[in-house]
Amino acid sequence: MEEFTDKTYTIKELAQLVGADLYGDPDLEISAMAPFEAAGAGEIAFLVRPGEAMAVNAAALIVPVYCKDLPVPQLVVENVTYAAAVIHNHLLRRRFLARGLHPSVVCGDDCHINPEVSIAAGVVVGARVKIAPRVSIGANCVIGDDCEIDVDTVIYPNVTVYDRVTIGARVILHAGVVLGADGFGFVTDAVGNHVKRPHVGRVIIGDEVELGANSAVDRANLGVTRVRNGVKTDNFVHVGHNADIGENCLLVAQVAIGGSSSLGRNCVFAGQVGVKDHVKVGDRVMAGGKTGIHRDQADGAMVSGMPAIPHRQWIKAKKVFATLPEMARKIRELEKRIKEFDKN
């Protein structure tokens, strides 16, 4: 969550930013984005499906086709929500405010912390930690020994990063995230006691990753747990030890990825999906809410259900499922009829 800035841009600048066709006064100044209903002077809004004559109070609009009825400057683009997001981010951009280290910050030996950072009150940093320019760390976070955090990364309050975790550039970690806790690995002896398998591996978080509040990525026992560039997770997402989450995957709330499982690029998993350990999921796999993935999945698969089956098959089977009592009645009826035939 960024604070608002006071900077304004001409609508021409915004049009160039997203390659839009601009209709109207190019020098109009825009300072903010607002929902269509709430937008007013100096504010740009967007319309995914412009309707007929409607009251427009926004100063300008992002639209999919030029609407000559709309009495304000228009940016015509192919993908309205995409252009709106790019423009909104641009309007919210501001120079990084380097507050340095709050006096209460505790820091171990031999750290390399760039002076252009903001490390808030109560943060505890281990030894030999490297923090790059324009990193912001929220209050009461704890960063372990031998970690590295690359440029422009934002870590919100109360995050815990264990030892030897590497975090890429432009990453966002929301509050309560835990990186590098021991994975869940035990070996059971003859009488049923569990011996812990040591977890001495690492966690590597790529660039442009965003992890939702209270999510957790476990440390590998040996080797590395990876969350690759561009992955975004919602809140409460669990990534097990030695897992490998491919570039640009989207994992919605409460998804759990088992140990040593891997996801290819650009997978999209809806909320509460679970993936068993040691499963290999291909690229662009989509899983419906609450899917349980037990087996390897080919590139482009669309799955649902527990255990996961092709999504279309699941949809059809679920429709029949709801009619099962009726189906059972029909079978009893058929059996009765057959018996009658037998008698005759």
Next chain:
Amino acid sequence: MEEFTDKTYTIKELAQLVGADLYGDPDLEISAMAPFEAAGAGEIAFLVRPGEAMAVNAAALIVPVYCKDLPVPQLVVENVTYAAAVIHNHLLRRRFLARGLHPSVVCGDDCHINPEVSIAAGVVVGARVKIAPRVSIGANCVIGDDCEIDVDTVIYPNVTVYDRVTIGARVILHAGVVLGADGFGFVTDAVGNHVKRPHVGRVIIGDEVELGANSAVDRANLGVTRVRNGVKTDNFVHVGHNADIGENCLLVAQVAIGGSSSLGRNCVFAGQVGVKDHVKVGDRVMAGGKTGIHRDQADGAMVSGMPAIPHRQWIKAKKVFATLPEMARKIRELEKRIKEFDKN
């Protein structure tokens, strides 16, 4: 969790508190509540279903009907567990202990913090925050800029509240709660990279809300995410951006409510229920454990299953589900018989 107090009440006072019919000495003094088996002198217990002759060590009892066999004073009420909860809360009540701000608390500029508060060690408060009388904030919490916290609210340790969050009166936030993290909203470009949709909206938590440990309520992208008066959540509950949780909803552990979805009043969702984004759920909707709600639900609906269907239908279908192999066998048998008829 409140500490015990030394204050005592006469049983007459307690009877009046819950409108009970009192049998026995009205001046008997009660100092605490205890389970029936453990209660002793000065302690009141409750019996939902009073049995035949049983040993009673409690000083007094809350019961649904007068039991002349029980040798102790009795409070006769219609709803025993309700009366017991009201009396128990009353016995545990104590004057708010205003410890003020611990010397280690870090506070931004222009805050309005009532002197009658308790803000524990390590708490970090942003700028322009308003904190009303008798608010208690546990150790190492982080409160963002421009937040407001109303009277008698209790925030347990290690809670994170992002900027511009409003918290009502008599709210309880358990440890690890995160309010106001960015919602999960991205727009994907032509090559599969995800652009973050800025989340500049707010979170408003009503009065008498209680949120379980490590729960999270996300910030709206534009507009407001609302958790209305009297909502109670268990641990690990996820409320997505722009969602609206109606008054007095009960959400059991690990429930996830998708972005922009709304719940009416007094819904009860069992554990691990998921609601898709942009779904409108009516008043008093009940959902069984692990239900997946994909579509709008009418007032009073009782649903189960994934996807959700009426609860009774689900119960019946699930019974048949367990017999599916048997059913498949019967169909094969029928097909064989029909073939035999064909031959003859």
Next chain:
Amino acid sequence: MEEFTDKTYTIKELAQLVGADLYGDPDLEISAMAPFEAAGAGEIAFLVRPGEAMAVNAAALIVPVYCKDLPVPQLVVENVTYAAAVIHNHLLRRRFLARGLHPSVVCGDDCHINPEVSIAAGVVVGARVKIAPRVSIGANCVIGDDCEIDVDTVIYPNVTVYDRVTIGARVILHAGVVLGADGFGFVTDAVGNHVKRPHVGRVIIGDEVELGANSAVDRANLGVTRVRNGVKTDNFVHVGHNADIGENCLLVAQVAIGGSSSLGRNCVFAGQVGVKDHVKVGDRVMAGGKTGIHRDQADGAMVSGMPAIPHRQWIKAKKVFATLPEMARKIRELEKRIKEFDKN
């Protein structure tokens, strides 16, 4: 996650530790364990299924049978992964480093804290807390009043322990764990408002328990919530108020155990399993991923599905489930045929 040590052991010492048959030079010195592919000089690796001629760079190997083709010393054991875990833990062992209390630690009155502990920066400890030798508490943890923590327990950063919680010996609590938050218990009045049932009970965590990141164990309303010796949980596991988790249970990520439910010894629940409140689960019960347990389960039961049914029955029923549309078609066909017979 332990740091590496510089200590070395002879391979003879390691063989004795796990009762292995040793082939090769008994005085060979080993300093670390590594994956088979990465192991080099001074490092031991293990092979669960030794293949034919393979390049070995490890200094020694743990194997299930003596392989005369392998040109390095070998420890032959029955259970390779178990022996490997025991040896790996042994190699990583090091003397406890007692750093004492960081100057920023805030501590209540009448605590008994052994001097041989490590309590990191920002930790806040309540009153009357007892902390035994060789306990390590990570930065920014909060420990409530009247807690007890037994020997050799490790608490990672940002953990919250409420008042009156007892933690056993050799316990590991990962970051973000919450112990002792109020259980989810309310009584609803005639107009639908929920009155909180006070939670004045306790939490008792046994010896050798390990709780994954951001897990939560709720306080009992009256009485005790118990997590018994040797229980291990993955991340995001929820244990409701008054629950009782039997010795050596393994609960994988996002498992939720309802209030007042009990598990026997050595249960194994896969990820995202849910147990309703007031359910009694026997010893050695195994539940597949996403199982919903609604009823009591006998010792040794293996269950899956929602609601839970015997695992084998579920596997068979799920196979048929995927073919339901086909089955519905067959029934329609049979009905048509029967009608044709009727006509003739």
